[in-house]
Amino acid sequence: MTAAAGTARAVWRRPPLIRNPRLRWAIYGGSLVYLVLAFASVDVNWTRVYEGLDRGLRFVEGFLVPDFVSRWGDIAQGMQESLTMTVTATVVGIMVSVPIGIGAARNIAPLPIYLACRGIIALSRSFQEIIIAILFVAMFGFGPFAGFLTLSFATIGFLAKLLAEDIEDIDEAQAEAIRSTGAGWWQVVNYGIQPQVMPRLIGLSLYRLDINFRESSVIGIVGAGGIGATLNTAMDRYEYDSAAAILILIIVIVMLAEYGSSIIRQRVQ
Amino acid sequence: MLRLQNLTKTYRTGDRALNGVSLTVEPGQVVGLIGPSGAGKSTLIRCINRLVEPSSGQVTLGDTALTGLGHGSLRRARRRIGMIFQEYALVERLTVMENVLSGRLGYVGFWRSFFRKFPPDAVSKAYALLDRVGLSDHVDKRADALSGGQRQRVGIARALAQDPDLLLVDEPTASLDPKTSRQIMRLIVEICDERGLPAIINIHDVALAQSFVRRIIGLKSGEVVFDGAPNELTDAVLTRIYGEEDWSATIRPVDEESDDQVDDPDAEAEHHGPAEVLDRERMAGLS
Amino acid sequence: MVDASRTFPESWRKRTTRTELLIWAGWLALVALFVFCWQVMTQDTIWMFVADAPSQAADIGSRMVPPRWAYLPDLMAPLWDTINIATLGTLLAVIMAVPVAFLAARNTTPSVRFVRPVAMLVIVASRSINALIWALLLVAIIGPGVPAGIVAIALRSIGFVAKLLYEAIEEIDAQQVEAVTATGASTAQVIDYAIVPQILPAFAGICVFRWDINIRESAVLGLVGAGGLGLKLQDSLNILAWPQVTVIFVLILLTVLVSEWVSARVRHAII
Numbered sequence: 001m002t003a004a005a006g007t008a009r010a011v012w013r014r015p016p017l018i019r020n021p022r023l024r025w026a027i028y029g030g031s032l033v034y035l036v037l038a039f040a041s042v043d044v045n046w047t048r049v050y051e052g053l054d055r056g057l058r059f060v061e062g063f064l065v066p067d068f069v070s071r072w073g074d075i076a077q078g079m080q081e082s083l084t085m086t087v088t089a090t091v092v093g094i095m096v097s098v099p100i101g102i103g104a105a106r107n108i109a110p111l112p113i114y115l116a117c118r119g120i121i122a123l124s125r126s127f128q129e130i131i132i133a134i135l136f137v138a139m140f141g142f143g144p145f146a147g148f149l150t151l152s153f154a155t156i157g158f159l160a161k162l163l164a165e166d167i168e169d170i171d172e173a174q175a176e177a178i179r180s181t182g183a184g185w186w187q188v189v190n191y192g193i194q195p196q197v198m199p200r201l202i203g204l205s206l207y208r209l210d211i212n213f214r215e216s217s218v219i220g221i222v223g224a225g226g227i228g229a230t231l232n233t234a235m236d237r238y239e240y241d242s243a244a245a246i247l248i249l250i251i252v253i254v255m256l257a258e259y260g261s262s263i264i265r266q267r268v269q
Numbered sequence: 270m271l272r273l274q275n276l277t278k279t280y281r282t283g284d285r286a287l288n289g290v291s292l293t294v295e296p297g298q299v300v301g302l303i304g305p306s307g308a309g310k311s312t313l314i315r316c317i318n319r320l321v322e323p324s325s326g327q328v329t330l331g332d333t334a335l336t337g338l339g340h341g342s343l344r345r346a347r348r349r350i351g352m353i354f355q356e357y358a359l360v361e362r363l364t365v366m367e368n369v370l371s372g373r374l375g376y377v378g379f380w381r382s383f384f385r386k387f388p389p390d391a392v393s394k395a396y397a398l399l400d401r402v403g404l405s406d407h408v409d410k411r412a413d414a415l416s417g418g419q420r421q422r423v424g425i426a427r428a429l430a431q432d433p434d435l436l437l438v439d440e441p442t443a444s445l446d447p448k449t450s451r452q453i454m455r456l457i458v459e460i461c462d463e464r465g466l467p468a469i470i471n472i473h474d475v476a477l478a479q480s481f482v483r484r485i486i487g488l489k490s491g492e493v494v495f496d497g498a499p500n501e502l503t504d505a506v507l508t509r510i511y512g513e514e515d516w517s518a519t520i521r522p523v524d525e526e527s528d529d530q531v532d533d534p535d536a537e538a539e540h541h542g543p544a545e546v547l548d549r550e551r552m553a554g555l556s
Numbered sequence: 557m558v559d560a561s562r563t564f565p566e567s568w569r570k571r572t573t574r575t576e577l578l579i580w581a582g583w584l585a586l587v588a589l590f591v592f593c594w595q596v597m598t599q600d601t602i603w604m605f606v607a608d609a610p611s612q613a614a615d616i617g618s619r620m621v622p623p624r625w626a627y628l629p630d631l632m633a634p635l636w637d638t639i640n641i642a643t644l645g646t647l648l649a650v651i652m653a654v655p656v657a658f659l660a661a662r663n664t665t666p667s668v669r670f671v672r673p674v675a676m677l678v679i680v681a682s683r684s685i686n687a688l689i690w691a692l693l694l695v696a697i698i699g700p701g702v703p704a705g706i707v708a709i710a711l712r713s714i715g716f717v718a719k720l721l722y723e724a725i726e727e728i729d730a731q732q733v734e735a736v737t738a739t740g741a742s743t744a745q746v747i748d749y750a751i752v753p754q755i756l757p758a759f760a761g762i763c764v765f766r767w768d769i770n771i772r773e774s775a776v777l778g779l780v781g782a783g784g785l786g787l788k789l790q791d792s793l794n795i796l797a798w799p800q801v802t803v804i805f806v807l808i809l810l811t812v813l814v815s816e817w818v819s820a821r822v823r824h825a826i827i
Binding site: 171173174176177178179180181182183184186187190191192195196198199 | 318320344345346347348349350351352354355356358359360361362363367371372373374375376379382383424427431437
């Protein structure tokens with residue numbers, strides 16, 4: 001302190017986020033070069049955009065005055081497919097995910113089962129729903145059945161992975177205590193693990209229900225049934241007011257689902 | 270009778286937690302196991318019910334050699350060994366009754382336990398145990414709604430619900446305040462006396478061990494370095510177990526408290542004045 | 557002491573009869589709902605096609621191999637587009653999401669009654685609609701190509717980034733904010749000194765996480781004409797060129813794996 005008083009520094013600079021100056025400048029420079037290259041490769045056709053503004057305006061108008069009536073038959077059919085697909089796929093997805101999730105938890109599953117279950121999860125997570133839908137439509141034909149399979153399969157990758165991580169994160173002492181009473185493997189799962197992961201499993205399932213509905217609105221584009229097909233048709237026919245009506249319905253349903261699931265989540269805590 | 274012969278445990282990391290431990294616990298005997306952190310106390314009792322698999326050596330309970338049992342017979346053996354845990358290890362989101370009944374899991378099939386349909390004698394035994402540990406009013410509360418002392422009482426009831434032939438107790442008082450610690454220790458020792466139940470109690474609190482148990486085993490670096498009565502614990506012995514330190518404030522003459530049967534918690538409060546609290550503070554360095 | 561003279565109940569139930577019945581009724585309702593939905597969903601299903609699926613799968617599988625690796629060079633430009641759509645789209649989304657998040661967080665919004673609901677509506681609208689649908693709209697409006705993809709990704713990501721970010725803002729330690737406010741700092745200074753340092757790690761994590769998701773999404777946007785690998789996928793599917801489809805799938809898989817690895821590394825470095 002005494003020595004510092006004599007040579008007090010009046011300049012202070014905040015230490016940089018990345019300490020190594022070479023690495024810092026390499027990252028800054030690299031990012032800059034990338035951005036320049038990326039922007040250069042995006043060519044915007046301004047005349048096309050200008051022409052499109054008109055349609056954009058019509059679409060905004062459609063949003064303000066949505067037309068639920070003229071295509072109501074198609075919309076109702078599409079919504080019915082989307083909703084039924086969502087419910088069945090979520091139920092089946094949960095039923096399949098739970099055993100796979102348990103099998104993919106390293107702390108309770110033997111190694112071969114663990115590897116197999118992790119493999120299934122990785123497979124399901126690697127591809128977009130839409131790609132899986134393309135394959136399932138090619139195999140099972142057009143319609144909501146292919147969509148149901150797609151959503152069920154995608155649910156596994158999501159739910160089983162998060163369930164497995166939850167089981168790996170449990171308070172090990174509670175499971176150990178149950179094990180020390182001489183309980184069997186199933187009893188340890190039922191008494192020592194299930195109570196710890198149940199609230200989150202319910203929350204995740206509700207969240208997945210929500211995701212499945214949103215996804216059910218796109219896989220129709222490739223022929224897997226649901227409101228997406230209706231929407232696609234409306235867009236192709238330039239019926240923006242009907243398209244806006246569909247989008248508003250989707251948003252409202254998602255909002256309702258989120259509201260409902262937040263209530264259920266609070267109750268199971 | 271419990272007999273350990275040459276028990277050794279080497280963890281996969283290469284740490285040798287136990288090094289040739291041999292000891293015998295007679296029927297009805299309550300043993301306090303003391304030693305510094307990392308001496309292998311926890312490993313030792315977990316090797317007995319094989320929550321930790323011993324590397325070599327033998328554990329025999331009665332006529333059964335616990336080491337070498339297959340999966341199913343190990344489960345049956347575990348039923349006979351009750352265990353009480355440091356942080357209670359209750360299943361927090363289950364009710365008190367479910368936690369106590371979980372002590373019967375080894376006796377009932379999966380579906381019975383799944384639907385919570387335990388046999389009548391198990392249920393009435395569970396009620397009786399909850400009454401014994403003073404929790405009759407909390408049967409249907411969730412375990413996470415209880416205080417620390419109450420949780421440990423549930424832990425005791427769960428272990429006793431197993432109808433054990435041996436009790437393993439792992440630091441039962443580590444997360445409790447001094448008064449509750451004494452109540453819990455007294456309860457455990459009383460219950461062992463009532464039932465003639467042998468027990469091994471891991472405990473880092475030397476004074477507490479001295480006042481409640483009649484035999485103390487000192488563990489250091491996985492080896493038994495002391496085995497004797499509480500009053501044989503001298504400065505020299507403690508130094509052998511824990512290392513150099515001024516022990517004058519730690520060791521207390523074995524006093525009358527281990528014998529008195531105070532059930533009323535308020536009456537008990539008068540027993541320890543400021544001096545004891547001071548002792549505990551000094552000893553905090555040991556744990 | 558277990559007093560022998562006392563008797564204890566021999567039965568114990570977790571729930572009362574009433575709640576038990578309610579729970580069974582709930583399960584029954586769920587099963588009924590499932591069966592009903594299943595009936596409605598499959599009323600037009602042609603089961604012959606479903607039964608035929610294994611042979612169809614085998615057929616497609618046999619067509620997909622061997623992959624036509626010579627197609628790979630044609631995919632490099634679309635791959636570059638895909639990466640750009642994801643990266644620039646995420647960037648655009650983040651720029652728009654930050655103000656939305658501050659307006660939506662209870663502790664930073666100027667008005668809980670008026671501004672917050674608007675911000676929440678933006679978030680919900682953005683989150684409800686899949687990037688592919690945004691792309692569908694944008695292709696119709698501004699024409700096919702990479703720009704439509706970038707904007708679609710950005711519009712979809714605003715809600716995601718803003719939602720996670722405003723939750724992070726709401727979870728900050730109020731004491732630190734109090735301390736900085738007590739020095740007489742202005743609102744902007746409080747944000748800079750007390751709030752930003754607390755949410756920065758979460759913010760970076762969210763951005764990288766969303767970028768990783770966006771790589772997957774931008775790979776398929778081309779299906780509706782918004783540029784990237786999806787365009788080639790659509791072309792190949794239209795002419796049933798399954799060996800090319802295989803190559804595209806492999807490339808998408810590799811890209812996804814790399815992006816997942818990058819995002820895991822970056823998040824690990826931040827935390």
